[in-house]
Amino acid sequence: MAREWDAAGYEELSSPQTRWGAAVLERVDLRGDEAALDAGCGTGRVTELLLERLPGGTVLxxxxxxxxVEAARRRFAGEPRVRVERQDLLSLEVEEPVDLVFSTATFHWIKDHDRLFARLAGALRPGGRLVAQCGGEGNIARATRATRVVMERERFRGYFEGWQDDKNYADPRTTRERLEAAGFEEVRTWLHDEAATFGSVEELARFLATVVLGGHLERLPEGERGPFALAVAQEITAEDGSPLLDYVRLNIDARRAA
Ligand SMILES: C[S@@+](CC[C@H](N)C(=O)[O-])C[C@H]1O[C@@H](n2cnc3c(N)ncnc32)[C@H](O)[C@@H]1O
Structure with a gap:
């Protein structure tokens, strides 16, 4: 099973992801009665926007x-059109195939995209659509560089022995090929920039700790987590004085072959 998240922190700090999710939803053409699956729903902020677009539909x-999952269940308590399930997308199973798989800010946390796309294809009815966005090639390159620098420091080095990067920022061409191999057609994949600026280094550090560096912080003792995130934020900002994350999003539109 994938790692745990700070759900309360994510709920509070995920305004950028919610904004991007809302923009992805704008490009989905919906009748309003579809059965949809939100793959990697988090606390359900974007799921809620998806549900608004489906007045006669359902969301898994x-x-x-x-x-x-607990946070999402609380959010949708008493809403019969939403079912929240704890599942690893790499072994996803659905009772009934869905019309739409929707996913934002999730696929880059999953290493095996071949297997992921095969499971998503299996969850869709023939002709059903996949609309998604995740971190793509070059995503937050400043943060990646800064994190490596801080991991190498004497203070932290010992905690990262054998560390393997926990992100998968795929490029559009490889992603298209993988989707086609998994049984998708009419595949469109493209990148766009979405830089996010923060009010201060401390604000950036808090965001990093909650949204970006969770896998790193798991390796550190409690007392070293804050200092590590702050050191990464300082290193990012040192590049040109701006507490900025140079996000690059990978967009995916595809149809499961009929
Ligand atoms: C950054 S959050 C995105 C949440 C929401 N979609 C949004 O846009 O705000 C990434 C989510 O992906 C989930 N996730 C990561 N790997 C997963 C996997 N293999 N199976 C299911 N969920 C996974 C995490 O638990 C986390 O809730």
Missing amino acids: AVDASEAM
Whole structure:
């Protein structure tokens, strides 16, 4: 199962992801009565926007994190059109195939995209659509560089022995090929920039700790987590004085072959 998340922190700090999710939803053409699956629903902020677009439809919201699933269940308590399930997308199973798989800010946390896309194809009815966005090639390159620098420091080095990067920022061409191999057609994949600026280094550090560096912080003792995130934020900002994350989003539109 994938790692745990700080659901309360994510709920509070995920305005950028919610904004991007809303923009992805704008490009989905919906009748309003579809059965949709939100793959990696988090606390359900974007799921809620998806539900608004489906007044006669249903949403199966899936996430691997227990804390995220609990938060999403609280959000949709008493809403019969949403079911929240704790599942790993790499072994996703659905009772009934859905018309739409929707996913934002999730696929880059999953290493095996071949297997992921095969499971998503299996969850869709023939002709059903996949509309998604995640971190793509070059995503937050400043943060990646800064994190490596800080991991190498004497203070932290010992905690990262054998560390393997926990993100998968795929490029559009490889992603298209993988989707076609998994049984998708009419595949469109493209990148766009979405830089996010923060009010201060401390604000950036808090965001990093909650949204970006969770896998790193798990390796550190409690007392070293804050200092690590702050050091990464300082290193990012040192590049040109701006507490900025140079986000690059990978967009995916595809149809499961009929
Ligand atoms: C950054 S959050 C995105 C949440 C929401 N979609 C949004 O846009 O705000 C990434 C989510 O992906 C989930 N996730 C990561 N790997 C997963 C996996 N293998 N299966 C299911 N969920 C996974 C995490 O638990 C986390 O809730």
